[in-house]
Structures are given as structure tokens and as C-alpha cells.
Amino acid sequence: MPSEIDLLRQLDPEPPQPSTIDISRAISAGRRRRVHRGLGYAGVAAVTTLAVAGAAVAVGQHHKPTNAVAASPSVKASPSKSALPKGNYTIPGTAGWAAPEAIPPTSCTIEKLAVPDGVKMAIVGASDPSGSYFVGRSYPKNGYQAVIWHNGTPTKVMLPGDLEESLQDVNSSGDAVGWSWAPDSGATIAGAVPYAYADGKVVKLKGVARGEARAINDAGAIAGEDGTHALVWPSATASPIQLPVPNGTKGATATDIDEDGTVVGSLDLKVPYVWFPDGTYQALPLPTIDGKKAVGGRVFAIRNGWAMGVADLTEQSRAKGGGGAGDGAAVRWNVRTGDVQVTGDWDHMADAINAQGWQIGISKGKAALIAGGNRVLLPALADHPLDSLSTIPNAISDDGKIIAGQSDDASDTIRAVVWHCK
Numbered sequence: 001m002p003s004e005i006d007l008l009r010q011l012d013p014e015p016p017q018p019s020t021i022d023i024s025r026a027i028s029a030g031r032r033r034r035v036h037r038g039l040g041y042a043g044v045a046a047v048t049t050l051a052v053a054g055a056a057v058a059v060g061q062h063h064k065p066t067n068a069v070a071a072s073p074s075v076k077a078s079p080s081k082s083a084l085p086k087g088n089y090t091i092p093g094t095a096g097w098a099a100p101e102a103i104p105p106t107s108c109t110i111e112k113l114a115v116p117d118g119v120k121m122a123i124v125g126a127s128d129p130s131g132s133y134f135v136g137r138s139y140p141k142n143g144y145q146a147v148i149w150h151n152g153t154p155t156k157v158m159l160p161g162d163l164e165e166s167l168q169d170v171n172s173s174g175d176a177v178g179w180s181w182a183p184d185s186g187a188t189i190a191g192a193v194p195y196a197y198a199d200g201k202v203v204k205l206k207g208v209a210r211g212e213a214r215a216i217n218d219a220g221a222i223a224g225e226d227g228t229h230a231l232v233w234p235s236a237t238a239s240p241i242q243l244p245v246p247n248g249t250k251g252a253t254a255t256d257i258d259e260d261g262t263v264v265g266s267l268d269l270k271v272p273y274v275w276f277p278d279g280t281y282q283a284l285p286l287p288t289i290d291g292k293k294a295v296g297g298r299v300f301a302i303r304n305g306w307a308m309g310v311a312d313l314t315e316q317s318r319a320k321g322g323g324g325a326g327d328g329a330a331v332r333w334n335v336r337t338g339d340v341q342v343t344g345d346w347d348h349m350a351d352a353i354n355a356q357g358w359q360i361g362i363s364k365g366k367a368a369l370i371a372g373g374n375r376v377l378l379p380a381l382a383d384h385p386l387d388s389l390s391t392i393p394n395a396i397s398d399d400g401k402i403i404a405g406q407s408d409d410a411s412d413t414i415r416a417v418v419w420h421c422k
Contacts, residue, residue: 089241091277092221092234093261099304099355102399104372105421110379110407113149113416116156122147122416124404126169127395129218129259129303129355131402134395135167135176136416148176148197152418157197160204167197169215169256175199175236177213177222194224196236205233207240215256223254223263230254230265230275243275256301262335264307270296272309274335285340286311289329297331303398304355307333311342332357345370347387351405355398360405367391367407369421371400378403378419382410393419 122138143163161180170176179192191210211226222233230252254265261277272284286294294311312328330349350359358371365386367378384390390408
């Protein structure tokens with residue numbers, strides 16, 4: 001699932017707390033980019049405090065480096081892994097899945113998506129691997145509305161809650177996951193509640209009073225958290241599995257799940273982490289940025305073993321009295337080999353990654369696809385100043401032919417869009 005919209009463009013999912021400002025005005029006034037499937041935080045239960053703390057982390061750590069970051073040599077992970085006793089947990093995956101062969105696109109066209117009830121303002125936040133299903137939300141006058149698109153046709157998904165809701169991911173069957181805001185009940189404080197949309201029905205996920213569902217794979221396994229612990233629900237109707245973490249960890253989040261059941265996330269907002277379906281788990285390695293060893297990082301997404309996120313020097317900056325501004329860089333990991341590489345193509349970081357390892361995001365102030373070493377610009381609905389972040393791609397299919405996200409029209413209204421690439 002800050003101004004609220006200022007932080008919506010930096011945190012992912014959009015912060016699970018009710019809005020207190022005029023959404024339309026905030027969006028048009030402050031253009032700060034959101035990070036796809038990303039920034040974990042220590043707990044939904046402490047959301048009031050962490051909304052402020054998380055904002056500081058996002059602003060400080062999603063900075064473009066002072067010097068342009070070129071692709072650095074890969075860094076190998078330690079071969080050692082921590083292991084649980086066999087049978088302690090099993091994460092469902094799709095056996096024998098393989099990425100489709102694909103040729104990098106060279107050009108793309110843009111198209112507006114229809115939105116229920118004639119609402120204009122909407123965004124797409126994620127897609128299934130084929131690009132047939134999209135999920136996101138629209139912005140009617142009375143709040144937020146979760147939406148799922150199938151082959152361009154939109155359907156409202158009626159999540160319970162307090163007019164604040166978001167679908168975060170969808171699989172090839174059209175099953176989706178997300179959260180909805182619940183007010184203080186007296187027994188439970190206000191916060192996000194995790195939901196699945198499976199077989200056309202909304203299902204509250206078991207085992208947690210507050211938390212988020214962030215990702216779902218084609219086997220139906222769901223990754224998320226309860227505010228403190230990284231979780232996997234083996235299915236929309238199953239009880240959650242708490243993923244193991246090292247002693248002393250204060251908070252963990254699971255941000256994405258691969259087709260084979262591999263889960264990625266972060267510990268304490270600074271340790272990128274991976275849990276493998278065989279019961280082993282480990283921290284992901286950190287790269288060198290402009291000659292300095294990164295001291296922290298977060299991983300936001302994974303597809304076919306390719307993971308993406310950020311690494312930063314924030315703690316070093318603070319130690320030197322730098323006020324916590326922090327330099328950082330976009331990072332891509334190969335979790336199967338343990339390689340990590342700084343990717344200097346992005347102004348901040350990539351927004352999504354597909355099975356080929358191709359990425360989308362903002363490059364040199366413009367929405368772009370970087371595939372096979374080529375940079376393909378994604379057209380906008382209307383001309384806007386460079387670096388205005390008026391067009392943001394958030395989802396890409398495995399073959400790279402379908403990209404979805406948002407683009408401002410000539411009236412500065414954010415519209416849900418799809419790019420068709422060839």
C-alpha cells in the first residue's frame with residue numbers, strides 16, 4: 001500500500017493511513033515519485049509515528065548520488081545461508097516455471113484506460129506477468145476506490161474499510177491482494193487490514209488484525225506483513241507463516257514473492273533480505289557506491305530471480321554530521337548467484353522489473369524502459385516540464401510488450417494508462 005501524496009510517490013505501498021488533505025490539490029502541488037512495491041516499515045501498529053519516521057527515511061535514502069553512479073562491478077554474496085529445520089515452513093511456488101523468450105522493444109505507444117463511474121483520476125500500480133490484468137485505484141470524490149482491469153475493462157473491488165484502500169498486486173488468474181484502512185475499534189487501533197480478491201470475492205486474510213498483503217504469485221501464495229513480522233499466506237484462505245529473521249531484528253517486511261516461492265523484503269529498514277523456498281534465508285549483499293561501501297539497503301521486488309531495490313550511505317552521512325540527507329543508488333540483485341550491481345540508469349530507482357531483468361522507471365527526467373542495454377522512452381499523454389514526474393510507469397509484462405502506470409493529461413489530471421510496446 002504524505003504531504004501524504006508527496007510520500008505516496010516515495011513509499012510503496014502508499015502509506016496505509018487515512019488522508020487528511022485534498023488529494024487532487026496535493027497531487028498537482030507536489031510531484032514526488034513513489035517507489036514500486038517497496039519501502040518496508042517497522043509496524044502498522046505504530047503507523048502514526050512511523051509515517052513521520054518513514055518519510056524521513058524515504059527522503060533521506062532515495063536520493064540520487066551526488067555524483068552520477070555508473071554501473072559498478074558485481075559483488076558476490078557470502079555463500080553461507082541460515083537454515084531452518086526441514087519442514088518448518090513451505091512457500092508455494094510453480095514448479096518448472098521458466099521465463100518466456102523475449103526481444104527488447106524499441107518503441108511504445110500510450111493509451112488511457114477506462115475507469116469505473118466516469119472517474120478520471122486513477123493509477124495502475126501493478127500487473128500480472130502477462131499484462132492481461134492490472135490493479136490500482138481511482139480517486140472518486142468520497143475517497144479511494146480499488147480497481148482491477150482485465151484486458152482493459154475495469155471493475156471496482158469493494159474492499160471494506162474507511163474509504164482508503166489499495167490493491168497492490170495481481171496474478172495470472174486475476175487474483176489480487178492489497179489492504180484497506182480500518183478505524184480504531186476500541187480493541188484494535190486504526191490501521192491497514194490485509195485482503196485478497198480471489199475468484200471474484202473479497203477475503204480478509206487470516207491471522208492478523210492489522211497488516212498488509214503486498215504480492216501474490218501464480219501459485220496463490222501471498223507475501224506481506226503484520227506490522228512487525230514478514231509473513232507468507234500459502235493461499236487466500238490459509239493461516240500465515242511467520243518468516244524467520246536473525247535475533248535482534250525489530251521489524252521485517254516481505255515485499256514480493258517469485259513464481260518459485262522465493263520471498264524478498266527488508267529488516268529494520270536497512271537490511272535487504274531473501275527467503276528461499278527450501279527453508280534457507282540470508283541478507284543480500286550491499287554494493288560500493290562512488291567508492292564507498294553502502295551501509296544499508298532495501299529490496300522491493302523480484303521476478304525470475306532478479307531483484308531490485310536501493311542501497312544507501314545514509315548512516316555514514318549522519319555519522320559525519322551530514323544531517324541525514326544520504327546518498328543512494330538503484331540496485332539490481334541476482335538472488336541465485338548472489339551478484340549485486342548498481343544501476344546508474346535511473347534518476348532515483350527503478351519502479352518495476354520483469355522476468356528478463358528489464359526495468360522501468362524515471363531516467364533523465366523521463367519515463368523509460370531499459371531493456372537489453374537500450375533505453376526506450378515512454379510517451380506521455382501531454383507535454384509537461386522535465387523532471388515533473390507527470391508520467392510514471394509502475395508495471396511491466398514478462399515479454400516487455402505491456403507497461404502500465406500513470407500519466408498526467410493536459411489538465412494535469414493523473415490518468416491510468418497502458419503502453420503497448422514492440
